[in-house]
Every structure is written in C-alpha cells, then in structure tokens.
Amino acid sequence: MSALPVRAPAAGRAVAGSAAAAQWAQIRAAAPQIAAVIERYLQRLGAFLAPASVAAAENALRQLARWMISDAGLDSIAAVRRDDIEDYKVWLAAQPRAGGATITTETHRQRMRTVRQFSGRIIEWDWPDAPARNPVIAGDIPKKPEPLPKFPGDRDAARLMAAARAADDPRDRLVVELLARTGMRAGELAGLEADAVVQIGAGHWLRIPLGKLRNDRYVPLHPELVALLAAWTAASLEHIRRHRRLVADHRGPLDRYVIGRIVARVARAAGVPGVHPHRLRHTLATQAINRGMRLEAIAALLGHRKMEMTLIYARIANRVVADEYAAVSAKIDALYGQPPELPAGYETTGMARLRREACARMLGNGLCTRPAELDCRMESACETCAYFRTSTEFLPILTRQRDHARDHGQTERAALFDGLISKTAQASDPEEGQDR
Numbered sequence: 552m553s554a555l556p557v558r559a560p561a562a563g564r565a566v567a568g569s570a571a572a573a574q575w576a577q578i579r580a581a582a583p584q585i586a587a588v589i590e591r592y593l594q595r596l597g598a599f600l601a602p603a604s605v606a607a608a609e610n611a612l613r614q615l616a617r618w619m620i621s622d623a624g625l626d627s628i629a630a631v632r633r634d635d636i637e638d639y640k641v642w643l644a645a646q647p648r649a650g651g652a653t654i655t656t657e658t659h660r661q662r663m664r665t666v667r668q669f670s671g672r673i674i675e676w677d678w679p680d681a682p683a684r685n686p687v688i689a690g691d692i693p694k695k696p697e698p699l700p701k702f703p704g705d706r707d708a709a710r711l712m713a714a715a716r717a718a719d720d721p722r723d724r725l726v727v728e729l730l731a732r733t734g735m736r737a738g739e740l741a742g743l744e745a746d747a748v749v750q751i752g753a754g755h756w757l758r759i760p761l762g763k764l765r766n767d768r769y770v771p772l773h774p775e776l777v778a779l780l781a782a783w784t785a786a787s788l789e790h791i792r793r794h795r796r797l798v799a800d801h802r803g804p805l806d807r808y809v810i811g812r813i814v815a816r817v818a819r820a821a822g823v824p825g826v827h828p829h830r831l832r833h834t835l836a837t838q839a840i841n842r843g844m845r846l847e848a849i850a851a852l853l854g855h856r857k858m859e860m861t862l863i864y865a866r867i868a869n870r871v872v873a874d875e876y877a878a879v880s881a882k883i884d885a886l887y888g889q890p891p892e893l894p895a896g897y898e899t900t901g902m903a904r905l906r907r908e909a910c911a912r913m914l915g916n917g918l919c920t921r922p923a924e925l926d927c928r929m930e931s932a933c934e935t936c937a938y939f940r941t942s943t944e945f946l947p948i949l950t951r952q953r954d955h956a957r958d959h960g961q962t963e964r965a966a967l968f969d970g971l972i973s974k975t976a977q978a979s980d981p982e983e984g985q986d987r
Contacts (some may be wrong), residue, residue: 571613578616585616588680589628592669595676595689597979603738611665617644622885628673628680636666636686660693667692702833707823711831716823721786722800725779726813729798730831732773735759737807748772748780759854768854799984841903941975949975 560567579586589612596605615740619625621918622642623635643662648654667687674681703711708731715727729740742760749756755772772780784791785801810828818826839849850858933939941949 571610574613574617578613578620581620583681584627585619585625588673588678589613589616589669591678592673595672607661608665608669610663612669614643614646614662615639615666628670629669629682631686633681633686633688636691639666640691656693657695660695663687663692672824701825702837703823703826704834705838707821707826708831708834708838710821711818711823711826715817718817718820721783721819722798722802723813725798726805726810727817727831728776728779730810730814730828731835732776733757733759733770734835734950735770736831736832737810740798740810740828741796741805741807743799745791745795747797748777748784768851770852775828879904934971941971943975943978946972946975 559838575586593605593609593612596608600608618639619631619635624632624639625635640663644653646654648658667689670682670685670687674685711727712731715724718724726740729735730737739759743757744760747758747760749758749769751769755777756769757772757776758767758769760767780797783798790799790801790803791797794804795801798805805826814826814828814831818824836849838855839852840846846858848864849855850860853860949972950970953965953972956962956965956968
C-alpha cells in the first residue's frame with residue numbers, strides 16, 4: 552500500500568467527480584508506483600500548462616494506468632515495452648463513448664499523444680521510474696482529422712439572432728450576441744472579468760482573458776453589444792462586483808455548461824438544430840473571410856497564434872461564394888436588425904479600415920476594392936487567356952459561375968462559361984463528342 556494520501560493526482564486541485572477519485576484510490580492500492588509517477592508528472596505539468604490541459608492529461612493517464620493494471624498486469628511505468636503499447640492501441644480504439652459508439656479518431660489521437668509526451672518527458676527528465684526508451688512511436692498517433700468546420704449558415708444565423716432578441720431572459724440574448732459577434736470561445740466568455748469592457752478613443756473594446764492558447768486579446772465591440780452590456784451592467788452591478796465576472800447575475804457567474812445550455816435553448820426556439828457555442832465562432836470567421844477580411848485580421852479577432860488555424864476557414868471560401876455573400880449582406884444586416892448608418896463621429900480609424908476591408912474581395916496577391924454595385928470588365932480575364940486550362944473537377948464551380956453571370960444579366964460572361972463547360976464535358980468523353 553502507498554503512503555501517499557488517497558487523492559486524485561491533479562496539479563493543485565482535486566479531480567472533478569467521485570468516480571475519478573475512486574479510480575485513483577484503486578490504482579494506488581494496486582500499483583502505488585504507477586500512481587506516484589503520474590501524480591508527480593501532473594504536478595510538473597501544472598507549472599507550464601493551462602488547468603484544462605492538465606485535466607485532459609490526468610484523464611488520459613488515469614485510463615492508461617487502469618489498463619496497465621487490469622489488462623497488461625504491469626505495476627510500474629518502467630516496465631512498459633513496445634509490444635504493450637501495440638496492445639494498448641487496440642484496446643483504446645475499442646473503448647466506448649456516450650451513445651454506444653467507440654471513441655472518435657481525435658480522442659484516440661489526443662490520448663496516444665498524451666502517453667507519448669508523458670513517456671518522452673520523464674525520460675528526458677531522467678526519472679528513475681522512466682522506461683529505457685519511449686515505447687510510443689510517432690506512427691502510433693493517428694493523423695489529425697481535418698474536417699471542414701460545421702456552422703449555422705447565414706439564414707440559420709439570422710434566425711438564431713432573432714430568437715435571441717425575442718428571449719425572455721436577457722442573459723440568453725447577451726450570451727448569444729457576444730458569441731456570434733466576437734467569436735469568443737465558451738470558456739473565454741465564462742472568464743470575462745468585471746472590467747473587461749474598455750473604451751479606447753471613441754471605440755469600445757472587449758478584453759478577452761487567457762483562453763485555450765493562453766493569450767489575451769482585445770476585440771472591437773459592435774454598437775449593439777455596447778448598449779446590451781451597458782444595460783446588463785446597470786441591472787446586475789451588485790452581482791458583477793461580488794463574483795468579479797462581467798456576465799453574472801443572481802444565479803451566479805457562467806460556466807461552459809451553462810453557456811452550452813443557453814445556446815441550445817435559443818437554437819431550439821429558432822428551429823436551428825445542431826448549434827453549440829463553438830459553431831457560432833465558425834460562423835463569424837466564415838462570414839468574415841467570405842467578405843474579404845484579411846486573414847491576419849481574422850486571426851487577431853479569433854486569437855489564433857498560427858495562421859494554419861485561420862486557413863481552415865479559407866478552405867471553404869472562394870470568389871463566387873464571396874461575391875454572392877456580398878450581394879446579400881445588406882439583407883443579412885436587415886435580418887440582424889443592424890441600423891443602416893452610424894453617427895459620423897463614431898467611426899474610428901480602425902473601424903474605417905475594417906469597413907473598407909469588409910467591402911473588398913480577396914485576390915491571390917491583394918484586395919479588389921471595386922464597389923459591389925459596379926461591373927468589372929476584367930472579371931473573366933483568366934478564362935479568356937490562351938494559357939487557361941480547366942478540367943471536369945472544376946465543372947461545379949464553372950456552372951456556378953455561369954449561373955452567377957446569368958443572374959446578373961452578364962450575357963457575354965455567361966456565354967463564355969457555357970463554352971468552357973461544353974468543351975470540358977466533351978473532353979471528358981471523346982466518343983460522345985464525336986457522336987455530336
């Protein structure tokens with residue numbers, strides 16, 4: 552038996568849930584050396600990782616420890632060998648999750664990566680209980696899934712905003728509007744401090760605390776959000792001061808679970824299925840990139856450290872989508888209830904720049920600032936070039952471009968795309984072209 556106190560190994564805090572605490576007690580009774588090494592490791596992680604990252608590591612290593620004891624018959628970390636990890640990979644992939652299905656590829660990837668990092672670090676730190684070499688190799692970690700973000704489209708987003716404005720609870724509207732207009736993560740919203748709203752010059756900004764990537768940032772506030780937050784603060788000032796959180800009332804401050812329930816409740820009222828807080832972040836990012844906002848500006852707004860994170864949204868954007876979005880942006884603004892104009896003195900230099908970028912179109916090497924209401928005689932310059940080539944994989948895009956030209960009364964441009972579509976289709980089926 553271990554002389555260590557019976558508590559779950561987390562960096563400076565108890566592990567949430569009696570089930571986890573009971574499992575750690577069982578691990579200590581069966582293999583005290585495993586428990587001691589993992590506890591020491593998690594304490595070290597707490598010095599340089601966010602609490603949520605430490606909690607995720609605790610969950611993965613607790614699962615590993617239980618498997619080592621019950622399935623592999625191991626009683627120390629140093630005893631883990633390469634063939635043990637081969638067995639563990641198969642066992643882990645078959646573990647169930649809520650709903651009866653097995654764990655996702657992303658969960659499998661994260662847990663295997665955690666085990667690899669754990670082994671590698673304690674080897675580098677020269678711990679006596681470390682294995683001779685890292686038993687987890689890079690090939691054990693599944694490749695990171697890269698699905699396109701799922702998010703409410705323009706119409707669903709408008710319905711969601713309308714439902715939020717119609718909600719009886721002012722907190723519901725405030726939560727949805729903050730998520731949709733700032734792109735915050737749920738955890739960042741829950742952590743907003745009482746003095747998060749600041750005025751810089753003529754504009755109001757929101758200071759978002761350290762979040763997933765441990766970097767705080769300032770984001771501009773929409774005029775409607777400024778008014779909403781002012782009304783909220785006036786009504787809940789006592790609770791805000793007591794809890795030191797901006798979004799707090801007589802029910803206390805928010806947490807990620809309360810935020811999720813609020814968004815789900817508003818989504819049900821709007822008749823929009825499958826909405827959770829993070830998808831509102833995707834909606835904001837996609838609308839911004841489709842309207843030509845610079846990737847650097849979007850990265851700053853969302854708090855991305857690496858441009859690769861922002862480029863995910865560029866994968867679902869193209870010129871036709873951006874043009875169509877610009878054509879209906881006025882209707883979307885009307886659905887959201889935005890006033891058509893702001894007082895002339897309200898616009899700051901930064902806001903003016905943002906307005907110009909929102910009206911621009913992103914090109915391969917810059918921006919086109921042509922007003923949307925003006926035609927462009929160079930719009931199909933590439934398609935008329937002798938060096939232009941296309942193939943059947945681009946037929947859906949060519950068809951949408953042809954339809955876009957027809958809808959805008961551009962007969963010559965429509966005829967150009969008709970010709971390209973016809974030639975491409977014939978090239979894909981030479982015999983059919985000869986029959987014709």
